[in-house]
Every structure is written in structure tokens, then in C-alpha cells.
Amino acid sequence: MEHINKGRKKLETKNVFIVGAKGIPAKYGGYESFVEQLTARKVSDNIHYFVACRKDLSDNKNDIFMHNNATCFNVDVPNVGPARAILYDIKAMEWSIKYIKENNIENPLIYVLACRIGPFINKYKKQLKRLGGKLYVNPDGHEWLRAKWSKPVRKYWKISEQLMVKHADLLVCDSLNIEKYIQTQYKKYNPQTTFIAYGADIKQSTLKNDSIELLDWYKKFDLEANNYYLIVGRFVPENNYETMIREFMRSNSEKDLVIVTNVEKNTFFNNLKESTEFESDKRIKFVGTVYNQNLLKKIRENAYGYLHGHSVGGTNPSLLEALASTRLNLLYNVGFNKEVAESSALYWNKETENLSSLIDSTDRLEEKEINELDELSTSRISDNYSWNKIVNDYEKLFKKVNDNG
Secondary structure, X not given: OHXXXXXXXXXXXXXXXXXXXOOOOXXXXXXXXXXXXXXXXXXXXXXXXXXXXXXXXXXXXXXXEEEOOEEEEEEOXXXXXXXXXXXHHHHHHHXXXXXXXXOOOOOOEEEEEOOOOHHHHHHHHHHHHHOOOEEEEXXXXXXXXXOOXXXXXXXXXXXXXXXXXXXXXEEEEOOHHHHHHHHHHOHHHOOOEEEOOOOEOXXXXXXXXXXXXXXXXXXXXXXXXXXXXXXXXXXXXXXXXXXXXXXXXXXXXXXXXXXXXXXXOOHHHHHHHHHHOHHHOOOEEEXXXXXXXXXXXXXXXXXXXXXXXXXOOOOOHHHHHHHXXXXXXXXXXOHHHHHHHHHHOEEEOOOOOHXXXXXXXXXXXXXXXXXXXXXXXXXXXXXXXXXXXXXXXXXXXXXXXXXXO
């Protein structure tokens, strides 16, 4: 690996090892998009990133390769079921520590995304400390609250989170609400925390309204621009699909409800179908996923309004994208969402007829009111959540830690 660092030694003394994302180039959302942006938009000459990538998901099968001037290392992980992500993080930690040791990296930093390896982290923290390194952790959201996990798994996530907080030198929270939770819940550890948000792409779609690609998609699902509400998100109970669908069905709206999600015909879907009988309402349209990001952005821009029901986690990428692209945003009234949107969105709760009434009143908004909310949400993202700002905040943080030792 000497050839990678040759000629960089004087400039790139800040070596940051990123563990926890599936890898780059990014093919997924969340952490993968974050790492893609962090490396692609790097400004500082004296920071060098090392990024763990899962070999089975990587397009580049070399053990080590370069992307965005970052050193990417493929980690081969056997398919051991749900524990695969844990094993992946452990093997990535081991690779990083071995590389640091063999190459005499000074003041290294390992940045772990999510709290999956808490029961194992003390061992690696001790090794890293002996090498003069620091451990930073992004605690993500409340993984232990997600309904998809069984009780034993939820218990593991909670314990793992606790131990990651205990041993981290710094926790980088992408939500002020998450930071407050860490400080309150784990006060006995006196956790060191800081806030740096997740980012959003504020550029508009390059597709035109008469684009064949867009018109074909509209035709396939019998849709019209500015005549549908939109939901984009993971198909899980904590995103409040049942409330949004049930309340939309109660509304008098003549618009459609377009749901962009990867629907698996599982128990949740079947229960939802049975409890809401949404198939009897022609306005409710599950359209599957849209992997073309340029098309998805145009679909967001042309939506009359966006419904957001996420109740678990920190700063949600789909919310940021909606605020940047969609004129009207109707959000579930929870701290995580209010923190991001503030006064630029409308809010609803789970009380019967609360959301349906909001949808009916939203349908009657004057163009001036819509434009005002649109301007507020767009400026909220550009001022506080642009990728350039987020990357700049991270670079300041990474350089500061090494400068201070």
C-alpha cells in the first residue's frame, strides 16, 4: 500500500477509516450516499479516506481500489444471516487496525457508522488507543425500536448502542434530537457529542415535464403532474403507512396517493391490505421502487404534496430530499421531523381525521401560500443541509481531532 501514500505523506496526514457503509461507489441510500458525497466533495488536501466495502456488493473485486481519491478496501464476509452486518463491521475494524499498525499511521481516526458492534468494540478501542488513534461513532437512529426486529434482536441493538456510546471518543449525531437522547440516556458515561446533519442534493432534476421517460412513467400508473400526493420510504410499520393510507382514504381529495417503496408481499403488507382495504380505493397506488434518481427527483418536484410518516431515527434522507424538491410537505409531528423542517412544513398526528382534515385543507391552499411554504423548505435545506456544508463541517472536525491529538 506504500504506492498509495507515496507523494501524499506531507499533505494527507489526516487518515480517516470509515467503517459501516456497504461501500462506494454508492448504490444504496443512507450511509453509502453520505460516504460518496464525503469523498467526492473533499476539499482538504490533508485528509485521506479509507472506506470499507462489502466485497459481494462491490463492482470492483480487487482487494484494494481507488474511488473519489479514497482508498477502498473490500471485505469478504460469509453469509451468516442477520449477523452478517455485525461480522462485516468487525472484519473492517480489524483490517483498519492492521493497516494502521503496519504502515505506522500517525493519529489515525476510525469513524464507525451505526452501533452494530458494541459488545466487541472495547477490544478494538484498546488496540486503536495503543496506536494513538481515536474512535468516532455515528449512532444513527433508534435501531432497537424498529418493529422488524424480534425482542432478542432489539435487546442486542440496545446493549450494542450503550457500549458504542461508552467507548467512543466522540459521537457525531446527525440529529439534535439524537444528540439530546444520547446525552440524557447515557449521562453516566459523560458522552462527548457533536452535531453534523445529513446532507441533501439541492439541484433540480434535469428532466423536462415533456420528457418521454417521465410521461411513460405517468402513463403506466395513470398519473398527472401536480395531481398526486407522494410517499417515499422503507416499507416498515414505524413509517406509519397504515395511518397515512387510512387517513387519505378518509379525505375528500380528488388527487392520487403515490407510494414509492419496495413492497414485499409479507405479513405487514397483507395486514395493511386487510385493515385498510386500500385496494377498494383507486386513488391509492403502490408503484414499486424508482432507482433512477433523476426521474425520482422529477416525480418529487411534480407532486402536489409529500406525506412523511417516519417516527424512528434521526435526520431522514427522504425528508431532506422532499423538502428540497416538493412544494408542500405534510409531516408526522415528531421531534426528528420538526427539527429538520421547522415552519416550512405542515404537521399531523395519529388522531382519527387529523391527517384527512389536513389533506382536505391542503387541497384548498392558495398558490401564494404554497409558494411561501416552498420557498421556506427550499431555503431550509440549502442553508442547513447542503452537502457542501456537511462535508465542510466534517473536514473541520476531522482536522481538529488530529491537530489536537
